[in-house]
Amino acid sequence: MRVRLPLLIVVVWALTALCAHWLPLAPNRIQLEHILDPPGLHAVLGYDDLGRDIGARLAVGARTSFLVSLWVVGLSLLFGTLLGTATAYHGGWWDRVAVQVVDIFLAFPGILLAIALAGLLGPGLDNVVIALTTVGWVGYARLARAQVLSLKHREHVQAAEALGSRRWRIMRRHLLPLMAAPLIVEATFGVAAVVVAEAGLSFLGLGVQPPAASWGAMIRDGTRYLLVAPHMVLAPGMAMLAVVLAVNLLGDRLRDRLDIRLTNDTGLRE
């Protein structure tokens, strides 16, 4: 029961994101007679300051946040794991340099570096992905390193080494399968963090460009009409909070199921 509701929310989020293109939505259609209309029969969630259907924009915003979090978490997981695993397994000088680089990236608090990068690169979704990945890979690299350090002296790895397996093969066949569980749990929490981070960047005007929709940009537009049209802020915020809570709860369940203790999160969390 406690898994079903979060799972439902995440599935609805993913399906909306994947199908938003084919749904009969008009997120950019301006209807001047409906400007700032509260929720009603025509539009379940009301209209925004340009008379656009908030429900439709919410669906397109779901697509933005879903795609960004998929890309960012995917790329961060790939780079972070590869780097952390390779340097930790190699050890010595490489490992020391990698640890120092990770420490330097961790010295930037929260999403500060992502804000600066996104600001300097200019608005646009690909720049958001670049900025968040630059900040996000560090957590996975550190986790992968810790895992490799605890695994590399195990007997099965030593046996593989003694049999003359190549490094690459040992990492792929003997280390990565055992590291997968904690990395997957970390990536689940990472999705929630990226959803918030993307919305945060869009809120600051550093994310999607105006006609496109993002939950963060919708909240920013809504703050100007708080008194007359609070639904403009409430709808996207509720959607985001629901997704973030659901993903975090699923992550908790997954962690309990896989029996993992994580030391820290990816650093993207606010």
Next chain:
Amino acid sequence: MLSYLIQRLFGACLVIFGVVSIVFLLIHLVPGDPVDTMLGESASGADRAALRTALGLDQPVAAQYLDYLGGLLQLDLGRSIHQRQPVLDLLLERLPATGLLALATLCVTVLLALPLGIVAAIRRNTVWDSAAMSFSLLGVSIPNFWLGPLLILVFALWLGWFPVSGQGGPAAVVLPALTLGTGLIAVLSRMVRSSMLEVLHEDYLRTARAKGMPPARVILHHALRNALLPVITLLGLQLGALLAGAVITETVFSWPGIGLLMIESIQSRDYPVVQACVLLISVCYVVVNLLTDLAYAWVDPRIRLGAHA
């Protein structure tokens, strides 16, 4: 202790050097010509050349880097392109507002997180406990940029208790501080709870109770004091992260601090100011973390004396 101190100081210096280097590289990582982005496409050739010389962009990257490092050592952060004054002056002008916000957030956090955690620990597994912990789960998940507008909506617009934004009087700091502090309150109250739960079963508490000490005094004097060490560490470690959150919170409330300055500079493409803001916040973060670690080591004899063993 001394070798631990030297080791930590050296590590921190290395990290700060890395941070400075990345901040320097930021402007060079931007694809295309930073001068074009800053001036727009309509600028004349002479203007471009002038800005390029002013920023030192006509020199080789290595020379620029040495220049930048040399400037930093003399606290010279360059000149703002739009405001036409030293970046350092701009930062100093905005620093008090951010400092006030951080201080207020700290007060709000301690005032709310301690009682919340203590009540949850004493009334463990009751409605109080689960209410406090649900609040804390919600607090971690709710982002600043949504909580801020919500608080404005309820407490400023509907109830009219606090001003909407800006710096009009002491009441104006309450909503920004609450917004910035909620995440920290959530994390800290959990820490207080678990830390109190560990202490509550100690023998010395039973002794204190047995000799007839009032329950409130037992909790505040004997339990809380011993439970506070990990809480203070967490507070120190999170304090630096608070500064990053301030960027968004200050934007929500138009609070004229370093964070708002950074966003304004990003919008006006004033790159030297953006660099300086990132540098200031990150270095503060590193220094606060270092001080927390050192304070912890100084208080905890296991680390203080462990260095000798």
